[in-house]
Amino acid sequence: MSTQPIKLGKQRKSLFKDKVMQLLPDGGNLNACLTCGACASGCPATGLAGMDPRKFLRMASMGLDEEILKTEWVWNCTLCWRCLYVCPMKIDIPQLVYHARKSWPRDERPKGIRASCDMALKHETCSAMGASEEDFRFVVEDVLEEARANQPGWENLEAPINKSGAMYFLNQNSREPVTEPDEMVPLWKILHTVGADWTYATKGWGAENYCMFLADDENWERIVRIKAKAVDDLGCKYWVNTE
Amino acid sequence: MRKTYGDAYAEDLRFVARRVVGEENFIDMTPNRSNNYCCGGGGGALQAGYTEGRRHFGKLKTDQILATGAAYCIAPCHNCHSQIHDLSEHFKGGWHTVHLWTLICLSLGCLGENERAYLGPDLAEVGL
Structure with a gap:
């Protein structure tokens, strides 16, 4: 000091x-x-x-x-x-x-936070790592298929995407689908075990919001609104944030 | 907890943690609940680029974890997991940093082979 x-x-x-x-x-x-x-x-x-x-x-x-x-x-x-x-x-x-x-000034704020905010604005997924709707769907389906095929007793494991009227809308930190997708499986198993009626969505699934940390109010709100609309569009009752 | 739902939710998470690891294996850190210290991963810190400052910030959390003598630290939040994992490596703390979902599935006997990246050798083979 x-x-x-x-x-x-x-x-x-x-x-x-x-x-x-x-x-x-x-x-x-x-x-x-x-x-x-x-x-x-x-x-x-x-x-x-x-x-x-x-x-x-x-x-x-x-x-x-x-x-x-x-x-x-x-x-x-x-x-x-x-x-x-x-x-x-x-x-x-x-x-x-x-x-x-x-x-x-926005362009003098930390580059890493700014880049993550800007990346989240590129797709309606709100992923700060830039994963698209197609990327997310592909990874989830691929990992699910592997778990069902290779883990005895989990042949009926589910990871629903865009399931209309599900009770819980679950979002996902981008780090899992992008860098360590196997880490999503334990979460799905827990939800399956308790019989939760849940869904992912292709839009608004990114849990993180770096525009908030950047103190960029306009884009912070924009991202929250995209996510909230995704929850409303599927008619889900609860929005569960894993972040 | 401090910023949102308060200590009642901290109790819920403690209930889960105690059930999955067993009462005798649960060690709380001091201070805890709303008096706890931030680990230093949030608020954008992991992306802000001030790495040295972020780790200096996390020294307090490092000392708290080491004082428990625990082999594992549970981090239910993603930013916390990244920061606490980094602190263990940087300060050579020797503890493992795990997501809560890992321990829940381990205790249910359903943690798959590829879902054990953060377990130490003592638990890596358990229940396979």
Whole structure:
């Protein structure tokens, strides 16, 4: 952690924090800090990039907008909410971090997160690894056929796709169908054993949503709407997210 | 848990974990439930490119897992699985990181030969 004192210039008005406060219920309590440090002492990201949650909030309060809007710490923080959970004043530091992420020009946000978001926008599957509807169907059917043929007692195992009116709509993290498809089989066996009425879908099956992590609100919403429509179009009652 | 359904759901998952591994083999970490620490895989961290920072973040989780002395860590979430698996390798923690579905099927006696990528040698042949 940095031991250098932070030098304040002339009295500066905190524009960034004020802006975020207008967006949050009760202003996210962002002016209620007791400076106790419970947030920082239990934050795994404390010390990274010379920052911690308490310092981040205090700097925002002191109007050091330039510094907090350029620190890469907002990408070290995982928005896990532990700081908010332990805070006696319930200060919404994670929302402050999220809005700091959002203030970065989109093309300067971390390339890996941005690429995963952009990839998910290419197909209606919402797969961040770019798997298409055809890819998904092929892999699921191929793995199912192999399990039925090679595993005694599982000749009737099912992995329904686009089954209208199923009770549960199950999505799938792209990592399984793309890189380790055999890992899907245990899940199917559990669903089969309990007699669940479930289905995959060719549209909206990707469980992940990197546009949310990218703080790209427009595309975050777009992806959620594609997925929700896929659930509604099949008339499923529950949407089960495996992510 | 902390961000969505709360500790009641953490209890449900503990019920499942205890049933599949046996009460005597279940070891909780400290702190736990809503007081637990994030492993550091979420929020986009796995894709953000700050690898050194991500592992430094995960040191707290590494120490929690090592303090249990457990041979396996169950990670029901995908991001957590990737991160905790990486932490074990990077910090030479020696534990195995498993999905819950792997242990459920292992305990039901129906885990196939190709579905054991994350089991250690002690469990790799069990029930085949």
